[in-house]
Amino acid sequence: MKPKPFPPLPPRPPQITANLDWHPLTNPWTRSTTTPASRSSLPKPSPFSTPSSTNPSLPYPLFFCSSKHDILALDTVGLLKAVDVAGDWERAAILFEWLIKNEEKVEAPAIEVIVRALGRESQHSLACKLIDSIPLENYELDIRAYTTLLHAYARSSKYQRAVKLFAQVKAKGLQPTIVTYNVMLDVFSKMGGSWTKILGLLDEMREKGLEFDEFTTSTVISACGREGLVDEAVEFFEKLKSQRFSLGTVTYNAFLQVFGKAGNLPQALRVFREMEERGCSRDAISYNELIATNVRAGFCEEGAALLDTMASKGITPNSVTYTTLIAGYGRAGKVEEALSLLHQMKALGYIPSVCTYNSVLGMLVKKSRTKEMLQILGQMRSDGCVPNRVTWNTMLAMCGKRGMEQYVSQMFVEMTNCGIEPDRDSFNTLIAAYGRSGSCDRAMKLYEEMTEAGFCLLLQLTTLF
DNA sequence: CTAGGGTTAG
Numbered sequence: 001m002k003p004k005p006f007p008p009l010p011p012r013p014p015q016i017t018a019n020l021d022w023h024p025l026t027n028p029w030t031r032s033t034t035t036p037a038s039r040s041s042l043p044k045p046s047p048f049s050t051p052s053s054t055n056p057s058l059p060y061p062l063f064f065c066s067s068k069h070d071i072l073a074l075d076t077v078g079l080l081k082a083v084d085v086a087g088d089w090e091r092a093a094i095l096f097e098w099l100i101k102n103e104e105k106v107e108a109p110a111i112e113v114i115v116r117a118l119g120r121e122s123q124h125s126l127a128c129k130l131i132d133s134i135p136l137e138n139y140e141l142d143i144r145a146y147t148t149l150l151h152a153y154a155r156s157s158k159y160q161r162a163v164k165l166f167a168q169v170k171a172k173g174l175q176p177t178i179v180t181y182n183v184m185l186d187v188f189s190k191m192g193g194s195w196t197k198i199l200g201l202l203d204e205m206r207e208k209g210l211e212f213d214e215f216t217t218s219t220v221i222s223a224c225g226r227e228g229l230v231d232e233a234v235e236f237f238e239k240l241k242s243q244r245f246s247l248g249t250v251t252y253n254a255f256l257q258v259f260g261k262a263g264n265l266p267q268a269l270r271v272f273r274e275m276e277e278r279g280c281s282r283d284a285i286s287y288n289e290l291i292a293t294n295v296r297a298g299f300c301e302e303g304a305a306l307l308d309t310m311a312s313k314g315i316t317p318n319s320v321t322y323t324t325l326i327a328g329y330g331r332a333g334k335v336e337e338a339l340s341l342l343h344q345m346k347a348l349g350y351i352p353s354v355c356t357y358n359s360v361l362g363m364l365v366k367k368s369r370t371k372e373m374l375q376i377l378g379q380m381r382s383d384g385c386v387p388n389r390v391t392w393n394t395m396l397a398m399c400g401k402r403g404m405e406q407y408v409s410q411m412f413v414e415m416t417n418c419g420i421e422p423d424r425d426s427f428n429t430l431i432a433a434y435g436r437s438g439s440c441d442r443a444m445k446l447y448e449e450m451t452e453a454g455f456c457l458l459l460q461l462t463t464l465f
Numbered sequence: 466c467t468a469g470g471g472t473t474a475g
Contacts, residue, residue, distance in 0.1 A: 119468070147468045154469095182469045189470095218470045225471090253471045260472095288472045323473040330474090355474040362475055390475050397475080425475065 077109045084117040092117050093126060100133055112145040119148035124155040136165070140172055147180045154183060159191035181205050182215040189223030195232065198223055212240075214248045221254035225261050233258040247278070253285050260293035268293045284310070288321050295328030300337070303328060319345070323356040330363030338363055339372075352380075354388050361394045368401050389420050393429055400433030408433045 076099055083092040096114040099106050111134065118127040131149060146169045153162035166184055169176065176184070185201055188194035198220060205212070217240060224233035237255055240247060252275050259268040272290050275282050287310050294303035303325055310317055322345040329338035342360055345352060357380045364373045377395070380387065387395075392415040399408040412430060415422065422430075 116467075142467095144468050151469065177468080179468045186470065213469095215470045220470095222471060250471045255471095257471070283471095285472045292472070318472085320473045327474060353473075358474040360474090365475090388474090393475060429475090 076103070077107055077113065080110050080113050084113055089117045089121045089123065093123075093130065096130060100130070105138075106134065108139050108141055111139060112142050115141075115145045115148050115152075119152060122155075124152040127152040128156045128158060128161075137168055140174070143169070143174050143177055143180060146174070147177065147183055150180065150183045150187065154187045154190060157190070159187050162187045163191075175208075178205070178210045178213060178216070181210065182213075182219055185216065185219045185223070189219055189226060192226065195223070195227060195229060212245065214250055217245070217247065218250040218254045221251060221258060225254060225257040228262060230258055230262050230264075247280065249275075249281055249283055249286065252280050253283075253289060256286060256289040256293075260289050260296065263293075263296055265293050265297045265299075282313075282315070284315055284318050284321060287315060287317070288324055291321060292324045292328075295324060298332070300325070300328045300332055300334065304337075304341070317350070319350055319353045319356055322350060323353060323359055326356060327359035327363075330359050330366075333367075335363060335367055335369070352383065352385065354385055354391060357385055358388075358390045358394060361391065361398075365394055365397045365401070370398055370401055370404060373398055387418075387420075389423060389426070392418070392420050393423070393425050396426060396429040396433060400429060405433060 080092055080095055080099075083095055092114060096106075096110065099110060111131070114130065115127060118124070118130075127149065131152075146165065150162050150165060153159070153165065162184070166176070166180075166187075169180075181201055181204070185198055188197045188201070202212075202216075202220070205216070217236075220236060221233050224230070224236070233255060237247075240251075252271065256268055256271050259265075259271060268290060272282070272286065274280075275286065287306055291303040291306050294300075294306070307317060307321070307325075310321075322341060326338045326341050329335075329341065338360060342352065342356065345356075357376065360376055361373055364370070364376065380391075392411075395411055396408065396415070398404060399411050408430065412422070412426075415426070
């Protein structure tokens with residue numbers, strides 16, 4: 001049976017999304033819109049789309065396309081700096097990639113410049129990609145450049161590589177700074193299962209006479225929050241207090257989360273009050289943590305009432321505040337309350353995030369309210385909100401509902417067309433959906449087809465425009 | 466001056 005076309009979504013107003021992970025050509029959500037105007041008139045090729053560096057069709061400046069000797073005569077570092085200073089990190093990246101391919105050895109200062117430029121622009125995955133094609137061990141960079149790189153690895157979830165690089169840096173005899181240590185604490189915190197490593201780093205810092213700062217303490221405590229190490233967090237926190245360390249909002253917020261994650265509302269409340277007693281200002285994140293803790297404990301109404309408290313204290317909620325409450329109502333099965341909060345936040349001018357929409361969509365799927373889901377999807381699109389893998393998996397789940405089975409394959413194809421790589425959850429959902437309509441092994445067959453079609457390649461090409 | 470931390474969704 002040939003599936004009917006997917007029910008049309010409401011039209012999308014002209015809107016521009018600047019998400020580089022989003023493919024404008026293959027994505028039906030943005031396909032109809034115009035590409036954002038470039039800063040310069042030249043098209044910007046992806047640094048990864050150049051199989052041959054001598055391809056004359058590439059829109060490089062003239063000197064770029066001329067012979068190797070000409071480029072060697074140039075001050076390449078100065079050129080890279082100039083491009084960077086002009087604020088054009090995309091061109092800087094292209095130039096840098098060209099240098100990697102065409103110079104005998106890229107100069108260390110060039111690496112420092114590109115690392116700094118991409119770090120400043122939060123282009124962490126691009127920084128990792130560019131640097132990974134360089135034999136870094138043959139260089140000695142500035143400690144700040146190494147620190148930025150370590151941070152880029154942390155943000156790209158390449159924890160092992162960060163650990164390796166950190167060891168290399170120390171082996172070179174370079175002195176890590178407080179910032180380097182803080183970044184490594186963050187690496188181990190996000191990597192998980194590394195509490196002893198964290199303690200080791202702290203000892204190292206003390207040995208070197210490096211004083212902890214707010215970044216150190218908040219990172220360590222948030223590691224405890226992630227790992228559920230309540231006692232360890234309390235011990236660390238009390239020690240800081242006894243040493244009269246000045247504890248700021250971020251550290252207190254991390255501490256608040258330790259109890260929040262542990263489901264300990266009374267302790268979270270105690271910490272929240274302590275902030276006020278000690279003159280530590282509470283911000284939206286403090287309130288978000290407290291709201292989340294209430295919601296986890298099943299107190300949705302109390303959480304929602306904190307919105308008024310925030311207003312009375314002059315603290316502006318954000319989309320996270322609303323998402324926390326909406327998701328809470330969703331999990332509690334209180335669909336109307338959740339939808340009304342979504343409506344309220346939009347009416348007040350808050351922009352729902354992809355997380356906000358995902359929690360609403362997930363709730364509606366659970367209740368099999370597919371018609372309302374399509375409505376929300378339409379809103380999402382008209383907001384210019386880019387669906388991510390969670391959204392697509394939720395839409396796949398929607399197709400597993402009665403009467404929607406026929407859309408499963410189409411949904412899966414569109415998901416991969418959009419450059420979203422299916423995860424285990426996608427396949428579980430897919431198999432469940434196919435299970436309803438008949439053939440179970442169609443999911444795997446489809447997966448093989450899709451990988452062969454090379455949708456991974458698509459991802460590579462979309463990193464830059 | 467330059468490099469770093471805390472909140473939300475399946």
